[in-house]
Amino acid sequence: MKSSQGFNARRLRKRSSGGWRYRLGAALGAVLLTLGLLLAMAGIATLLGHPPQVTGLDTTTTGAAILAGIGVLVLYLGLWFWRRSRRGMRRSRELDLAPHLMKKHD
Secondary structure (H helix, E strand, O other), rough: OOOOOOOOOOHEOOOOOOOHHHHHHHHHHHHHHHHHHHHHHHOOOHHHHOOOOOOOOOOOOHHHHHHHHHHHHHHHHHHHHHHHHHHHHHHHOEOOOOOOHHHHHH
16 A cells, blocks of 8 residues: 555654653652662661661661561552653653554464
8 A cells, every 4th residue: 555645654653742750750769769678678687686877767676677668668669660650751652553553463
């Protein structure tokens, strides 16, 4: 099938808004990952008997377990947020075609 004279391939791609939202989201996710990792490491170190020299952290066993649990939750939240924003950055480069127009792969 011949393409018409007025065919423009750029119309098939979405207009990107710069992607600053996704970049900031990925940066925030990376910061949450780092914070969660540090909290979990501090909690586990306290449970193993080597409390960190940071004032304000609870050095009891239950406090250390809660700190490690919160650290793991923040780590998981940061990972989820980072992966979601990375997926959004990749999605903006896809073609803007209807699914029924794509080639069938049976």
